[in-house]
Amino acid sequence: MSTQPRRLKSGGRIDRSKPISFRFDGRSHTGFAGDTLAAALLANGVTLVGRSFKYHRPRGIYSAGVEEPNALVTMRTGARHEPNVPATKVELYEGLEAFSQNSWPSPKYDVMSFVNRFPKLFAAGFYYKTFVGPTRGSWMFYEKFIRRAAGMGKPTTEADPDHYEKAHAFCDLLVVGAGPSGLAAAITAGRSGLRVILVEDDTVLGGSLLAAGRDPKLADWLKSALAELETLPSVRVMTRTCAFGAYDNMTFALLERVSDHLVTPAPFQPRQRMWRVRAERAILATGMIERPIVFANNDLPGVMLASAARTYVNRHAVAVGRKVVVFTNNDTAYAAACDLNASGAEVSIVDVRSRIPAALQAQVAAAGITLHLGCAVGRANGGRHVRSVDVVPFDPARPERASVRTRLSCDLLAVSGGWTPTLHLLGQRGSKPVYDEDKAMLVAGTVPEGFEIVGGAAANCDLGFCIDSGAKAAHAAAAACGKPHAVSGRSLLEGLPDQGDAYGIAPVWMVPDPLGKGHGKKFVDLQHDVGADDIELAHREGYVSVEHLKRYTTLGMAADQGKTSNLNALGIMAGIRGKKINEVGTTTFRPPFRPISIGALTGPETGLHFRPIRRSPMHDWHEAKGAAITTTGLWLRAWYFPKPGESKADAYVREAAAVRKSVGLTDVASLGKIDIQGPDAAEFLNRVYVNGFLTLPVGKARYGVMLRPDGIVMDDGTTSRISEHHYFMTTTTAGAGKVMSHLEFLLQTAWPDLRVHVTSVTSQWAGMAVAGPRSRELLEKVITDIDLSEEGLPFMGVRQGHAGDIPVRVLRISFSGERAYEVYTPAGYGMQLWQTLCDQGKSCDMTVYGVEALGALRIEKGHVAGGELEGRTTLTDMGLGKMASTKKPFIGGALAQREGMTDPLRPQLVGLELAEGTGTLRAGAILCDPAKRYARTIAKDTSALIDCPPNPASKDFDAGNGSGHMGHGIGFVSSVTWSPELNRNIALGYVSGGMARKGEQIDAVFALKGELTKVRVTSPHFVDPEGPSWAFGCPSIA
Amino acid sequence: MPVDCLNVTTHEDISLFRVGPTRLWFVSEASSARLTDFFATLDAKDAVATAIGHSRTVLRISGPEARTVLNRGLAIDLDNGAFPEGVFVQSVIHHIPVLVHRLPSSDGPVFEVFVSREYAVTFWQWLIEAAAPVGGRVLEMA
Incomplete structure (x- = not known):
């Protein structure tokens, strides 16, 4: 176990009393509470943490924050294994285990590092250039090797064992970022009593102050700010939380990392929680991100952002370098240089500017820091770590190649190319940033209503400005929320150190190779290994637009989304084109600000909670009896009730046969039910159904079909007249929701004058069907106050009465073709009535049946259901054309007359049987004309369409689907079953010509399995076609 | 008669929820003879009554973390200022339609959630899972 050789003896915001042990690449280390994984690795002298995406170049830790492009690691093992996590954002915890990526056998000795020697083979667009030949199929050969060689970490294939939550929160003011300006905003708003949510991605509050130098005034300011924050009851502070998305109507998405700092989440706790x-x-107090400068070998481990070096020294007490070169084009890096110097490092500054403010010059002179003005770092040297830098004379106004002036040895090169305000959330709202030439920054363009940008995000480095801007924005927010009167508090500007946070800068994007030193790789996007050469190449090949540049080179498309690379790329492209950055264009920001786990987006909606489930009042009974359960939409329905040893086919065939022989009971509670009342109810029904409803007498039910406005069949069902102005409609299970919406829509928009009220009573009523020759016998045992005789309750009759003391509504209708009743009772009595029917049914040889048997029974009778009401069929297609009234208009009636809807060649409902007694009938099979078989097919080798002899043995026979048929065919199979009554397979389907083809033999092609089955067209009424029927010959409900 | 679709009006044992412009819910804990008599007087020309008592399951959620748990799924601001006692909303939780009503209480917030009966089990399963992180536990199942 290493002993933190790079840890400073004192200082830092770490808890030295809490050592933490962790493992990286199998080796044990220790760090302290308050460290990130990156800080702890640096404290232990680990600077090489992985290999790069494409060239397998050694890479180290480049930043100290969310912008990290290099130090991606794989966290944890087993099912919790997670790749591509920036080490700079991993909070150190006891037992942490992390691994380097994209190297084998180790980052130090990576066998794939030879790739680095062939950069031209892997330049931008190399997929399409290097690996296109020699044959057309070559890419398929290369691809697997390229994919194996390139890329980041690999995900686990095991199921995620953790739980994720979603949550909603509401506030007057959301403050994103808890640096000095965010804290000032939250405190000021809190004093006004605003409901504030203060979001901070870091573990603790303070932002840039956490990395600031040793001035005690800063620490005191932060301490008193945090103390006051705790006294403000209306301010909710959320740390370890990233505001990653900004959406319409001031809605924001936040990710709270509840348990990522633990080995495993505590009991009952989620791993992460996504907030809306x-x-x-x-x-937005989101601060700024420092920019690199591009030069040869700028990706070597030991090269890092100056702000990161300052963070590691000041916040984590890590001596990131003993001999440090600070390379800058602006004033802010001098603070880093001074802090590094104070930590005991020997520091030199290389500044591209030939003149700097006198105060800075005096400051570095006093500290004994060597200053190289008018110079740049032209090249970093070293193998797996920076050893020295070549310094060249440089004029930012005229960047040209120059000879090396001096070589400075070093073990850390801290780079600052200026700063970029973090404006991603604003950008996500469609507000593109604009380039400010004076500040050399992308600054906020138009700020949408409701937003304020403060602090560093408002492109200002001055601490006093940041705090003041936060407070002023909070005052404005309070006024906008109608709470302008703040509880007075001390000025937040009190007690600040008198420091000039000037920001003088000479913009530099790239330093050319030093003369005589060959060509060095200059990386712009470190994470995707995109170099300045690639940008030049893209320009040469015509990809000059920013959006094309991005997609051609993949610049800015890695997991870091170009946080350190975008502006440099724009600057380089603008330089090549001789244009200004604003003319070249700026990038588009899209959510999320940082990578978000799929688990967090999914939340709890997985497994049991994948979707809500609707259960019938009798569902528990079905489960207790061992029913197989199937789903219809969100409903769980009893599929079949297997006896011991029975297969599905055994069970439903037995159940269906029992219904035809004696009596069966099935649960139809999922049917849609709608209560329709009002003096105009009859007129309303008459308009929505194709058939007439004005004459339906009280106590009678009628089968009805309704069309969509475009003339296609929407749904079917029965409607019963309960009393003068009271109707009870049933719909299919799947159609309930859309029918209810349809009716409400019509009443509220088309016919507001109709005095009708519709109410969904699907969940109010339990429903069960009693069917079979002995159904009346069973009901007579249970229902005593209704005359169930042929005269008392004739076919399509409706009565209300009681089963014992349970109220019931009985409809004499049939779906199976047998004598049958639907019995409804208020849902709370459903189980009791069901049990009573089961008890009394024992003496009637009653069988409980599920939806599979129900399906078999209705297919035998040719009754249409979901497979036939599939959104493409007309009334005539279903053989119900005669149902449509010619005496009245109805919804869909006009458009049903269109030419295409009345085409006699439209596929129409038929029955289908196996023509040769063998083969498989499958729902979804395409029906084809055998006369057109083999006419054309596809040649295997050339993919050309050719005329083909009718010979399945021909080498060209296999026409894709294996059937010799092509195209859409002449129809399709909609429902299939084994008929217990006929003892053979039967099916319903639609075929062009319909019943005119009766007796014809046609082909049923199931392309997914390459099957061709010969079927014969027959009547859809397989069983007892002359038997008792409903009013319109082919009634149905399902 | 409630004037808006936000506040519950209560007369003795009956609460009125205006759930739509021309739609009222009459809610009582037990069957009410007063209600039955009242409905019998309705003329279909003016108003109709539909029984839906069996169609809803009502859960009562209280305790210091009641808001936290509900807001795991409910996108409605339940703060005192935005959701005082006597207010109700119709919304969805975990894709399940719900009506949430805040009851008068002197002892912290109490919410009634009306859930369609067929969704009750699924809602309950969601609820106990949402409540677990803040200490919600099922102690006994009847």
């Missing part, structure tokens, strides 16, 4: 926050106003 709805705010009145938002203040």
